[in-house]
Amino acid sequence: MTGINLEVPRKFRPLIKQAHDVAEQVLRANSRKYDLAEHEYPTELDMLAALVDGLNDGGSGGAGASGVRRSHGGDEGNRNGSNLSTVLSILEVAWGDVALVLSMPRQGLGNAAIASVATDDQLRRFAGKWAAMAITEPGCGSDSAAIRTTAVRDGDCYVLNGEKIYVTAGQRADAVVVWATLDRAKGRAAIKSFVVEKGTPGMVVERVERKLGIRASDTATIRFTDCRVPAENLLGNPDIDADRGFTGAMQTFDNTRPLVAAMALGVARAALDETRTLLARAGVEIDYDRPALVQPAAAATFLQLEADWEAAYLTTLEAAWLADNNRPNSLQASMAKAKAGRSATNITLRCVQLAGATGYAERELLEKWARDAKILDIFEGTQQIQQLIVARRLLGKTSAELK
Amino acid sequence: MVNYPIPLVPCTGMTLTRPARRDPMALGLAVLNRLAGVRALDRLNLRKPVERGVYQATRTGFRTVGAVNRTFTAARQQAAPARLPAAGKPALFDLTPTDEQRMIQQAAGEFAAEQLRPAAGAADTECQPPAGLLARATAELGVSVIGIPAELDGAGAERSAVTNVLVAEALAHGDLGLAVALLAPAAVSTALVLWGDGNQQATYLPPFTADEPIGAALAVLEPQPLFDPFALATEATSAAGGYRLTGTKALVPGAATAELFVVAARLPDGGSALFLVESGSPGLTVEAEPAMGLRPAALGRLVLDHVTVPAGALLARGEQYADCIRLSRLAWSALATGTAQAVLDYVIPYVNGRQAFGEPISNRQSVAFSVADIGIELEGLRLTTYRAAARAEQGRSFAREAALARTLAAEYGMQIGSAGVQLLGGHGYVKEHPVERWYRDLRAAGLMEGAVLV
Numbered sequence: 001m002t003g004i005n006l007e008v009p010r011k012f013r014p015l016i017k018q019a020h021d022v023a024e025q026v027l028r029a030n031s032r033k034y035d036l037a038e039h040e041y042p043t044e045l046d047m048l049a050a051l052v053d054g055l056n057d058g059g060s061g062g063a064g065a066s067g068v069r070r071s072h073g074g075d076e077g078n079r080n081g082s083n084l085s086t087v088l089s090i091l092e093v094a095w096g097d098v099a100l101v102l103s104m105p106r107q108g109l110g111n112a113a114i115a116s117v118a119t120d121d122q123l124r125r126f127a128g129k130w131a132a133m134a135i136t137e138p139g140c141g142s143d144s145a146a147i148r149t150t151a152v153r154d155g156d157c158y159v160l161n162g163e164k165i166y167v168t169a170g171q172r173a174d175a176v177v178v179w180a181t182l183d184r185a186k187g188r189a190a191i192k193s194f195v196v197e198k199g200t201p202g203m204v205v206e207r208v209e210r211k212l213g214i215r216a217s218d219t220a221t222i223r224f225t226d227c228r229v230p231a232e233n234l235l236g237n238p239d240i241d242a243d244r245g246f247t248g249a250m251q252t253f254d255n256t257r258p259l260v261a262a263m264a265l266g267v268a269r270a271a272l273d274e275t276r277t278l279l280a281r282a283g284v285e286i287d288y289d290r291p292a293l294v295q296p297a298a299a300a301t302f303l304q305l306e307a308d309w310e311a312a313y314l315t316t317l318e319a320a321w322l323a324d325n326n327r328p329n330s331l332q333a334s335m336a337k338a339k340a341g342r343s344a345t346n347i348t349l350r351c352v353q354l355a356g357a358t359g360y361a362e363r364e365l366l367e368k369w370a371r372d373a374k375i376l377d378i379f380e381g382t383q384q385i386q387q388l389i390v391a392r393r394l395l396g397k398t399s400a401e402l403k
Numbered sequence: 404m405v406n407y408p409i410p411l412v413p414c415t416g417m418t419l420t421r422p423a424r425r426d427p428m429a430l431g432l433a434v435l436n437r438l439a440g441v442r443a444l445d446r447l448n449l450r451k452p453v454e455r456g457v458y459q460a461t462r463t464g465f466r467t468v469g470a471v472n473r474t475f476t477a478a479r480q481q482a483a484p485a486r487l488p489a490a491g492k493p494a495l496f497d498l499t500p501t502d503e504q505r506m507i508q509q510a511a512g513e514f515a516a517e518q519l520r521p522a523a524g525a526a527d528t529e530c531q532p533p534a535g536l537l538a539r540a541t542a543e544l545g546v547s548v549i550g551i552p553a554e555l556d557g558a559g560a561e562r563s564a565v566t567n568v569l570v571a572e573a574l575a576h577g578d579l580g581l582a583v584a585l586l587a588p589a590a591v592s593t594a595l596v597l598w599g600d601g602n603q604q605a606t607y608l609p610p611f612t613a614d615e616p617i618g619a620a621l622a623v624l625e626p627q628p629l630f631d632p633f634a635l636a637t638e639a640t641s642a643a644g645g646y647r648l649t650g651t652k653a654l655v656p657g658a659a660t661a662e663l664f665v666v667a668a669r670l671p672d673g674g675s676a677l678f679l680v681e682s683g684s685p686g687l688t689v690e691a692e693p694a695m696g697l698r699p700a701a702l703g704r705l706v707l708d709h710v711t712v713p714a715g716a717l718l719a720r721g722e723q724y725a726d727c728i729r730l731s732r733l734a735w736s737a738l739a740t741g742t743a744q745a746v747l748d749y750v751i752p753y754v755n756g757r758q759a760f761g762e763p764i765s766n767r768q769s770v771a772f773s774v775a776d777i778g779i780e781l782e783g784l785r786l787t788t789y790r791a792a793a794r795a796e797q798g799r800s801f802a803r804e805a806a807l808a809r810t811l812a813a814e815y816g817m818q819i820g821s822a823g824v825q826l827l828g829g830h831g832y833v834k835e836h837p838v839e840r841w842y843r844d845l846r847a848a849g850l851m852e853g854a855v856l857v
Contacts, residue, residue: 311783
């Protein structure tokens with residue numbers, strides 16, 4: 001039976017159910033605790049991480065960040081693989097608590113980067129390591145081509161020098177995937193990523209940030225001073241290839257952006273679910289058949305928010321599905337991230353408003369979700385960067401033409 | 404030459420009987436405004452177009468009895484209704500159309516590019532589709548027959564709301580108003596296939612599979628603000644052996660030439676229902692109702708004044724009626740998707756070619772991001788519409804998904820229409836480019852009920 005179908009495949013249902021149970025029983029239960037106790041290590045997650053590892057090893061596809069590795073089998077028709085299952089399970093756990101998901105051992109975005117571009121040998125060597133991702137510097141955010149951290153080849157090592165900020169899970173992770181340039185004069189093509197393991201001499205976590213949201217997740221500043229990294233820790237091709245150079249690093253984003261979109265969808269659905277319940281208690285039921293304009297303003301608002309959620313959700317599934325089928329998905333990945341990021345921020349903020357004092361006070365979690373959601377429209381490429389990518393693709397423009 | 408009732412008297416000391424309560428100053432200004440307006444017509448050499456506009460209003464400003472309809476009789480005895488079986492439920496998430504769908508999609512796309520887009524401007528002005536278009540669409544695309552089961556001389560094998568969505572989307576890429584004109588009769592045949600009993604199908608379906616297509620329309624919308632299809636003003640009261648319908652239906656496509664209507668009316672118990680009404684029924688009149696857009700669909704207002712129909716005219720009620728409303732909204736979402744894609748496809752070469760400050764305007768983020776947002780919201784609208792349609796044909800619940808598709812079509816259809824004009828600036832506002840038409844047409848997707856069905 002084939003044909004256009006946008007339902008979650010039956011084979012992923014047990015995985016999603018498990019993820020949802022974890023979200024409800026473990027993550028939601030600890031949500032406020034670690035929002036208040038910023039920088040405290042959420043020990044409950046260690047047990048959980050083992051469970052997620054188990055899910056990953058299960059037959060039906062991945063549950064965690066490493067699920068984004070693209071398999072290169074032959075053409076066997078339509079495939080629903082680990083990109084799709086990962087997006088769906090991340091959505092569920094983020095429904096529980098996105099900050100705790102970001103602190104989940106071995107599920108860092110660095111793991112997704114490794115899964116995306118590592119050789120089989122590297123994949124083996126870094127198996128079981130929790131990897132954070134270090135791109136941003138004090139002088140460069142979205143403009144990753146302006147990276148100043150340098151990597152200089154010296155014998156069988158690269159020597160790293162520079163400062164990285166906003167490294168999610170940078171303090172707790174076992175390793176950090178660091179973006180550095182081999183030659184600043186050669187621009188993007190010279191930017192490579194390196195896996196730097198914790199404890200490597202010359203790598204120092206200088207501080208952790210205090211933040212608007214995702215407080216359960218540590219955000220670190222890491223300094224590299226003559227930090228020697230084995231040459232075989234360079235991910236992808238070590239040559240400076242002007243044609244392909246940056247694509248290796250960027251390919252990671254094609255895989256990780258749908259994951260971040262899924263996180264945004266999870267947080268947003270948490271807010272929608274809670275708000276629906278609160279509105280029902282207040283006597284407002286959402287009617288899908290009657291026109292929004294003849295329903296209470298709260299119901300009409302809710303319908304608009306849920307519609308945005310649905311659009312973001314399906315665009316995210318599309319991006320993951322394309323990846324599963326080895327089809328280019330940069331455009332759809334950026335569309336998904338853009339739509340999910342801005343919708344999640346809008347949805348969670350509006351849900352606070354719909355719930356009034358209950359939404360704003362710390363007794364409930366709505367205010368926390370509104371704070372958490374904002375980062376999802378910033379990291380892994382801001383809203384504006386996604387728009388830029390989408391625009392370039394649609395208009396057929398280079399980054400030199402459309403800056 | 405049209406005579407304008409201009410009072411050729413000085414502004415001061417003038418007396419007019421209407422309006423009664425204006426003070427002299429306001430009165431003077433009102434008259435001045437009127438005179439100035441008329442003089443401007445000459446200065447701008449606009450008298451010809453205005454005359455044509457008046458002619459149009461006369462031609463399309465009719466009020467007439469409904470088209471004389473053929474005699475509908477049951478062509479054969481049909482005890483049980485024929486239905487298309489529900490589509491299967493695919494095991495996997497898949498955005499790939501079937502080979503058959505791809506073929507139909509391509510045929511509809513070519514028809515839209517070759518026959519709809521070039522004819523759209525004139526049809527918009529004329530308030531009707533070009534002669535013979537319906538027949539050509541029937542011959543080349545078979546828009547009606549793909550939804551009618553084979554045992555009723557159609558070509559349909561299974562329920563396919565998705566195929567209908569793909570066809571509507573492809574046609575609306577050519578022109579939304581013409582797409583509505585083409586798809587309006589199929590709304591009635593689809594309703595008959597979905598909900599008609601054996602006798603209704605035997606009586607009314609045969610003309611839909613004939614070579615010469617029959618005009619028909621699904622009339623749900625009413626003129627009152629905040630219209631709610633579940634709180635209809637049109638009433639169906641009990642009469643001897645049937646019902647008596649009274650009320651007004653708005654923006655009905657092809658109303659003047661339709662021979663058969665499916666009319667939504669409120670039952671004595673307060674519920675909503677669909678009735679089959681022949682256009683020649685005594686008490687049924689049609690008025691022209693040209694609107695902001697959808698003009699090629701030859702919109703009309705249907706006035707029902709104690710129109711008597713037999714008990715067998717009741718076509719659908721309850722959950723079936725609700726499904727009709729949902730499927731119609733889905734069709735509008737599909738149409739909005741097609742036209743929104745047309746906007747995107749049109750603005751891209753324009754902003755890439757248009758120079759300002761020494762470079763293409765698409766080199767500027769504010770322009771480029773507007774294009775990006777069209778693309779992003781269009782993708783969400785399309786996928787949401789597909790999901791709802793797929794659920795509908797699989798026999799799953801789809802009220803939620805249809806409502807969300809509708810919400811997106813209303814909000815982002817409008818936004819995309821507006822962005823299309825804005826990106827072309829002054830050029831977008833004039834009829835040299837189609838974006839001003841799409842701006843008007845896309846607004847319809849958020850307020851229309853009925854008329855089309857998937």
